[in-house]
Amino acid sequence: MTVATPVRAGRPGRRFFAILRYTLQSCFPPRRWVAVLMPCAGALLFGLLALTVDDTAQRAFANVAAEGIFGLVMPIAALIIGDSVLGAGGRAGRFHFTWLSPTPIWQIVVGRWLGGSLVALFTIVPACTAAAYIAGSPESAWPTLVAAAAGSVSYVAIFIAIGCLTRRAAVWSLAFVFFVERLLGAALTGVAQLSPTWESRAIFVAWIDDAPSRLVRDGIPQGGAAIFRLALVTIVALALAIWRMRHMRMVGASD
Amino acid sequence: MVVAPGPSRTDDPAFAADASVVVNDVSVWFGQKVALSDLSCSFGAGVTGLLGPNGAGKTTLMRAMTGLIPVNQGAVQIEGRDPRRDRSVHRRMALVPEDEAVPSGLTARQFVRYIADLHGIAGREAPDGALHTVGMLDAADRRVDTFSKGMRQRTKVAAALVKNPYVLVLDEPLNGADPVQRVNLIALFKQLGAQGRTVIVSSHVLSEVERMAERLIVLMNGRLAAAGGHHAIRDAMDDRPRHVLVRSTDARRLASSLIELESVGGLTFDTVRAGIVIETLQARELATELPRRARDASVRLLEVRALDDSLESLFRELVR
Numbered sequence: 001m002t003v004a005t006p007v008r009a010g011r012p013g014r015r016f017f018a019i020l021r022y023t024l025q026s027c028f029p030p031r032r033w034v035a036v037l038m039p040c041a042g043a044l045l046f047g048l049l050a051l052t053v054d055d056t057a058q059r060a061f062a063n064v065a066a067e068g069i070f071g072l073v074m075p076i077a078a079l080i081i082g083d084s085v086l087g088a089g090g091r092a093g094r095f096h097f098t099w100l101s102p103t104p105i106w107q108i109v110v111g112r113w114l115g116g117s118l119v120a121l122f123t124i125v126p127a128c129t130a131a132a133y134i135a136g137s138p139e140s141a142w143p144t145l146v147a148a149a150a151g152s153v154s155y156v157a158i159f160i161a162i163g164c165l166t167r168r169a170a171v172w173s174l175a176f177v178f179f180v181e182r183l184l185g186a187a188l189t190g191v192a193q194l195s196p197t198w199e200s201r202a203i204f205v206a207w208i209d210d211a212p213s214r215l216v217r218d219g220i221p222q223g224g225a226a227i228f229r230l231a232l233v234t235i236v237a238l239a240l241a242i243w244r245m246r247h248m249r250m251v252g253a254s255d
Numbered sequence: 256m257v258v259a260p261g262p263s264r265t266d267d268p269a270f271a272a273d274a275s276v277v278v279n280d281v282s283v284w285f286g287q288k289v290a291l292s293d294l295s296c297s298f299g300a301g302v303t304g305l306l307g308p309n310g311a312g313k314t315t316l317m318r319a320m321t322g323l324i325p326v327n328q329g330a331v332q333i334e335g336r337d338p339r340r341d342r343s344v345h346r347r348m349a350l351v352p353e354d355e356a357v358p359s360g361l362t363a364r365q366f367v368r369y370i371a372d373l374h375g376i377a378g379r380e381a382p383d384g385a386l387h388t389v390g391m392l393d394a395a396d397r398r399v400d401t402f403s404k405g406m407r408q409r410t411k412v413a414a415a416l417v418k419n420p421y422v423l424v425l426d427e428p429l430n431g432a433d434p435v436q437r438v439n440l441i442a443l444f445k446q447l448g449a450q451g452r453t454v455i456v457s458s459h460v461l462s463e464v465e466r467m468a469e470r471l472i473v474l475m476n477g478r479l480a481a482a483g484g485h486h487a488i489r490d491a492m493d494d495r496p497r498h499v500l501v502r503s504t505d506a507r508r509l510a511s512s513l514i515e516l517e518s519v520g521g522l523t524f525d526t527v528r529a530g531i532v533i534e535t536l537q538a539r540e541l542a543t544e545l546p547r548r549a550r551d552a553s554v555r556l557l558e559v560r561a562l563d564d565s566l567e568s569l570f571r572e573l574v575r
Contacts, residue, residue, distance in 0.1 A: 018372030025365065026358040029400075093354035097366075097414065100321060101373035102346045250323035 015103045016111050022098070023115025027084045036084075036119065039077035040127035043069055047131030058210045061135035065144060066215050069128050070151060070201045075177045077124035078152045078196075079170065082159025085116040087169030096250060109164075109241045113157050120152040143207035146227070151200025154230040157237035158196065164244035167251070189219035194233055202226040268483030269472065271299030275422055275453045276320055281329035283315050283477075290315040291477040293329070298422075298455050302448035304468030305457040312477040313457040314353060317424050320455070321350040333422060346374060349415035353426035353457075355407055357399040363410045364395040370414040385417040386410075390439060404431030412440065422453045429463055441467045496520055497538050502530035502558040503549065512552040516544055532562065 028036070046068035053060035089095040098108055128148040132141040162176060163169040177197070185192040192198035198220055205211045206223030216222075221229045274297035283291040291312045305313050318324045319331050322338030322345075331338060338344045358366055367382040386392045389409040394402070399410055408430055415423060425444070429437050444467050448454045458464045464471070465485060473481040473488070481488045503509045506524060510531050513519050518541040521534035535541045538561075549556050 014375055014377075015373055018369055022358070022361075022369050026360045029359040093352060093356040094358055096323060096350065096352055096354075097358065097370060098373065099323070100345050100348075100350055101370070102342050102375075103373050104342070247325070249325060250318065 015101075016107045019098065019103065019108055019111030020115050023085050023112050024118065026094075027089065027112075027115065028119065032080065032084045032088075035080045036077055036123050039073040039080070040123050042073040042076075043124065043127040043131045044134060046073065047134030050131075050135035050137070056210060057136040058140055058208060059212050061132055061137040061140050062205070062208055062211055062215060064135070065128075065131070065140070065204060066201050069131060069144070070147065070204065071182065071197050074124055074128060074148055074151055074200065075155055075181070075197060078120055078155030079159055079173045079177065081116045081119050081123075081152075082156045083163065083170050083173065084119075085112040085156070085163075086160050087163035087173075090163060090169075090248075090250070091167065093251075099245075099248075099250060105245050106242050109160065109238055109245060113160055113238060113241075116156040116160065117153045120156055121149060124152055125149045140204075140208050143204045146207070147200040147204035150203055150227050150230045151196040154196040154199075154234045154237070157234040157241070161237040161241040161244065164241045164248060189217075192217065193220045193229065196230060196233065199226040199230050199233075203230075268470075268487060269296040269479055271297045271303075271470070274299045275334050276455070277330075277332045278316070278320065279330045279332070281316075281319060281326045281331060283312075283319055283324065283326050289477055291319065291326075294474075294477065294479055295329075296472050296479055296482060298453050298472075300448065300451045300453055301470065302444055302454040302456060302468045304464035304471045305455055305474065306464060306471055307457075307474035307480070310476075311474040313474055314426055315477070316474065317350065317426050317455070317457065321348060321424055323350070346418070347420060348422040349418055349420035349424070351408070351411045351415050351423075351425045351428050353430070355404055357402070357407050357410065359398075359400040361399055362396050363391055363399050363402075363413070366399050366410060367414050367417050371417045374418045376417065381417050382413075385413040388416055388443065389413045390436060405433060405436060406431075408432060409436065409440070412443075420452070423447060423455070425454070425456045427458055428456060429458060437463065496534045496536055498562040499533045499535065499538070499541065500525065500528055500530050500558070500560045500562050501533060501545065501556065502528065504555045504557065505552075506531050508552050509549055509554045512548045512554075513545070516541070516548070518544060530558065 046064050049068070050061040050064040053063060055063070086095070125145060125148045129141050129145040132138060132144045158176070159169065159173045162173050166172045180191065181195045181197045185195045185198050198217065201215065202217065202220055202222045203226045205215045206226070220226070276298040278294055278296050281291055281294045282289070294316065305316065307313050315324070319326050320333070320338070325339055333344045333348055336344050338348070361369065363386060364382055367385055371382050383392060383395065386395050389412050391406065391409050391413055394406065399407060402410065408428055409432065412428055429440060432440060441463060444454050444456060456464065456468060469484060471481070471483065471485055471488065472479065501509065510522055513533065514522055518535050518537035519533055520536055523532050525532050533541065545559065546556065
């Protein structure tokens, strides 16, 4: 038995692309894919549900999308994706292999986020868009696509940050969605301004022609400003994840 | 190379002469539970065995050494650098964790290649070479998560070797390996140690540690219990009683002739092994007296064997 002497090459981006490839190849085993696809199916069902509402197609879809798509299936899908790209690996003791390398922490975090975001962009975002067509409101498809893309990408960053902050990432992520966003966000505009649910709804509502007035929420950015706000939220969440990952206490599956 | 900081520790067996890994007054606790307490030791070239019962703090020490967990007090240095603060340390160090967890969906080659990519190692040769080293090249295109425990361990060893580490930390690396692979892995670790690398191996299979490690660090309840070669540790424990099994043609007659000896502290009949077990604090005197007494009593000695010279018994004694 001999040990090979490896050749080190400093090709820029090698590590980053290795992380990205690993995220797509390894963080989504078949069960995770099933879990991600279930909210996607839910989005399509909400599209069908809109057909039963006695209103114009666009208003019916807007009402269903605001609560069911942006308030439920998009966060759930992003939660599963965000947990897959970091939290699950950390709990299982698989994240050691990545952390114990000279790869800069920011590349690990951004690589994982980008991988998770790509999965979201090719699963839940098309599903939400398809729901608009199913609901008979193709004119809502484009606003839905933009809002779902901005919201889910931002959510993935938040759930990665939660995965760095706590070991029980899935539980705390659910608490964030239902207690912080749904309960506090409904009551406090300040919370809603930082919430992907509320801000993605604001993007969607601003860009459809016939939005029900009850969906327009005063005091939070709308349309393009909401996209900018979500971009800021994403950057802050990633910065928090990078800072926290430097101080993480890495434990194994048996702990 | 870094010499252990603080007062001179050249005579202390817990410290290696040219240490690459220095653990200095380290304490780690998880809530109320103290996992490591004021532990100081160092590791240098060659294979060092890390021993201790479950909960002794071996895995915690390995995680602290590799920077996976922070220490609450004290400091760990790898070649003079803090593994928590300086990520370049990981270029030169590798850990084979005890956990069975391996990346899902990847083949062994993809997994080792991933580790190589993270370390900026170009080409296919290094991953394939590492897999070949641990005898996994034939299974390189099979998914790691379908492997047996032993194959997973060997793949993780390959992932550690692909970066050509100077410091190799192995947490129970022989778990699940078949006898042939155990022999091969032990030979590999010894070879790596002989090359001047720092190889730290924890194991519960003490006979294997005895075969591969020239130096031992024994932990108990998060503290250093003993350090040095296993013979040296044994010699340092001369104040503890040793046990000698004596099989003879007439155990009772031999026992009655030995009981009055000053070197015999206690004597029991061992029906399983068909002999007597003598407890002694003066092994050398007993060795001189035993044949004489046997001859005087007209008893023929069939076997005289120290029961506690192996690492197993040493370990038992330390953790008693």
